[in-house]
Amino acid sequence: MAAFIELRDISKSFGALQAVQPTRLTLEKGEIFSLLGPSGCGKTTLLRILGGFIEPDAGSVIVEGQDLTRQPPNRRPINTVFQNYALFPHLTIRDNIAFGLRMARRPRAEIVRETEAMLDLIQMRGHADKRPDSISGGQKQRVAIARALINKPRLLLLDEPLAALDLKLRQHMLLELERIHDEVGTTFLYVTHDQGEAMGLSDRIAVMNAGRVEQVGPPAAIYEAPASRFVADFIGDTNILDGDVLERIDSNYLRLGLDDFGPVLAWNDKGLKPGDSVHLSIRPEKFTISRERPAGDGQVNTIRGRVVDLIYLGAQTKYRVAVGERHLLVQQQHQRFQLDTRPIRWDEDVWISWHPDDGYMILEQEAPSGEAG
Ligand SMILES: Nc1ncnc2c1ncn2[C@@H]1O[C@H](COP(=O)(O)OP(=O)(O)OP(=O)(O)O)[C@@H](O)[C@H]1O
Ligand SMILES: [Mg+2]
Missing domain, CATH: 2.40.50.100 (RNA polymerase II/Efflux pump adaptor protein, barrel-sandwich hybrid domain)
Structure with missing residues (x-):
C-alpha cells in the first residue's frame, strides 16, 4: 500500500546554498509529525515545498498516491497555519473562519453549519462577532487553525505556530492543539525549533540539521537512541x-x-x-x-x-x-x-x-x- 504522504528525494538550493539536501520522508495518516531543528536547517523550506509555495529542484510530493509536485497550493488538499496568523483584520472571527468555504462557493447552509462547528471546536463561539484586533494571540492562533481546518485538508501544515506566544500560553495552546487534533484526526505537519514542543506533541519527529534529516522516530526513540552526535546534543x-x-x-x-x-x-x-x-x-x-x-x-x-x-x-x-x-x-x-x-x-x-x-x-x-x- 502506498504511503499516505511521501516526499521522494526532495532537494532545494537557493543559489549556492543547499537549503534541503535530498530528503525522503513519509507521513502516516492521522499522525502529528514534527520537523525539529535549529534555525536555518531547512524546516520552513521543506514545509513550503509540501504546501506548494516553493518548487523543489528535484524529487516529488506524493499525496495518497497522486503526484502533486507541479500543483499550485490551491490545488493541493493541504492548508497552512502561518506564524503571523494572516487573519483578515476587517472581517469578524466568524467571517474569517468561513472564508475558505465562501471562496469555494459552497452552499450557504453548509457554510453556516461548518463555521459554527469550527467555532465550537476552537471554543470561540462567544467571540464570533469580534474582529481579530480585539482577541488575544492564543485566540488568533485558534482562529487561524479553524480557518485552515474548515477546508477539510488531508494535511495541515503548522510553521512555528506558537512562536509569538508567551511560555504559559504556549503550554496551554499545545494542549489545545492536541485536543483539536484528537477531535478532527487530520494529519499535522508541525515545524518547530523547540524540542519541548516537538517531544510533547508529536507521534514522530524528524530531526534536521543543515538541510538533512538526521533521524526520524517517536520522541522516546530520539531521546533514548540518538542516531548521531548532533541529535544526542540537540535533544535534551x-x-x-x-x-x-x-x-x-x-x-x-x-x-x-x-x-x-x-x-x-x-x-x-x-x-x-x-x-x-x-x-x-x-x-x-x-x-x-x-x-x-x-x-x-x-x-x-x-x-x-x-x-x-x-x-x-x-x-x-x-x-x-x-x-x-x-x-x-x-x-x-x-x-x-x-x-x-x-x-x-x-x-x-x-x-x-x-x-x-x-x-x-x-x-x-x-x-x-x-x-x-
Ligand atoms: N527565498 C530564499 N532565498 C535565499 N535563501 C533562502 C530563502 N529561503 C530560505 N533561505 C535559506 O535557506 C536556509 C533554510 O531556511 P529555512 O527558512 O527553511 O530554515 P528554518 O529551518 O525554517 O529556520 P527557522 O527556524 O529560522 O525558521 C537558510 O539558510 C535560509 O537563509
Ligand atoms: Mg522556519
Missing part, C-alpha cells in the same frame, strides 16, 4: 564521551577505553569489535552520584569525580562533576529525599556510577560544521 542534555573498543566481554557487553575515564562497560547493540572508535552518550539523569562507593556487582560503571558546581531545584539537583579534564552533567531526582541526610556539596569528592545499558553508543563522527551548507 547529554554527556558524549569519546573512546574506542578494548575488548568484547560476551555477546552483549564491551569494554571501552574512554579518554579521561579509563575502561568502562557498555552494551553492545551495534556489533562492534576491538579497535572500533565510539562515542558514548549518557544522559545526566542516568548517573547516580554518591559519597560512598556504590556496592554494585561489578556490572556497574563507577568513576571518581569532584563536584565543581551544583544547582538545587527542589525536585532534583543538577551537578557539574569534574573527572580528569572533563566535566560531566549529572542530574539526580530526589525521590526519598530526607531533610536529615547530608546533601552533597560543592568541592566534594564523589562517585559517579551508571549501568552499562544506560549509555548509548553513537558510531558516526560529527559532520564538520558547514559541510552541508
Whole structure:
C-alpha cells in the first residue's frame, strides 16, 4: 500500500546554498509529525515545498498516491497555519473562519453549519462577532487553525505556530492543539525549533540539521537512541564521551577505553569489535552520584569525580562533576529525599556510577560544521 504522504528525494538550493539536501520522508495518516531543528536547517523550506509555495529542484510530493509536485497550493488538499496568523483584520472571527468555504462557493447552509462547528471546536463561539484586533494571540492562533481546518485538508501544515506566544500560553495552546487534533484526526505537519514542543506533541519527529534529516522516530526513540552526535546534543542534555573498543566481554557487553575515564562497560547493540572508535552518550539523569562507593556487582560503571558546581531545584539537583579534564552533567531526582541526610556539596569528592545499558553508543563522527551548507 502506498504511503499516505511521501516526499521522494526532495532537494532545494537557493543559489549556492543547499537549503534541503535530498530528503525522503513519509507521513502516516492521522499522525502529528514534527520537523525539529535549529534555525536555518531547512524546516520552513521543506514545509513550503509540501504546501506548494516553493518548487523543489528535484524529487516529488506524493499525496495518497497522486503526484502533486507541479500543483499550485490551491490545488493541493493541504492548508497552512502561518506564524503571523494572516487573519483578515476587517472581517469578524466568524467571517474569517468561513472564508475558505465562501471562496469555494459552497452552499450557504453548509457554510453556516461548518463555521459554527469550527467555532465550537476552537471554543470561540462567544467571540464570533469580534474582529481579530480585539482577541488575544492564543485566540488568533485558534482562529487561524479553524480557518485552515474548515477546508477539510488531508494535511495541515503548522510553521512555528506558537512562536509569538508567551511560555504559559504556549503550554496551554499545545494542549489545545492536541485536543483539536484528537477531535478532527487530520494529519499535522508541525515545524518547530523547540524540542519541548516537538517531544510533547508529536507521534514522530524528524530531526534536521543543515538541510538533512538526521533521524526520524517517536520522541522516546530520539531521546533514548540518538542516531548521531548532533541529535544526542540537540535533544535534551547529554554527556558524549569519546573512546574506542578494548575488548568484547560476551555477546552483549564491551569494554571501552574512554579518554579521561579509563575502561568502562557498555552494551553492545551495534556489533562492534576491538579497535572500533565510539562515542558514548549518557544522559545526566542516568548517573547516580554518591559519597560512598556504590556496592554494585561489578556490572556497574563507577568513576571518581569532584563536584565543581551544583544547582538545587527542589525536585532534583543538577551537578557539574569534574573527572580528569572533563566535566560531566549529572542530574539526580530526589525521590526519598530526607531533610536529615547530608546533601552533597560543592568541592566534594564523589562517585559517579551508571549501568552499562544506560549509555548509548553513537558510531558516526560529527559532520564538520558547514559541510552541508
Ligand atoms: N527565498 C530564499 N532565498 C535565499 N535563501 C533562502 C530563502 N529561503 C530560505 N533561505 C535559506 O535557506 C536556509 C533554510 O531556511 P529555512 O527558512 O527553511 O530554515 P528554518 O529551518 O525554517 O529556520 P527557522 O527556524 O529560522 O525558521 C537558510 O539558510 C535560509 O537563509
Ligand atoms: Mg522556519
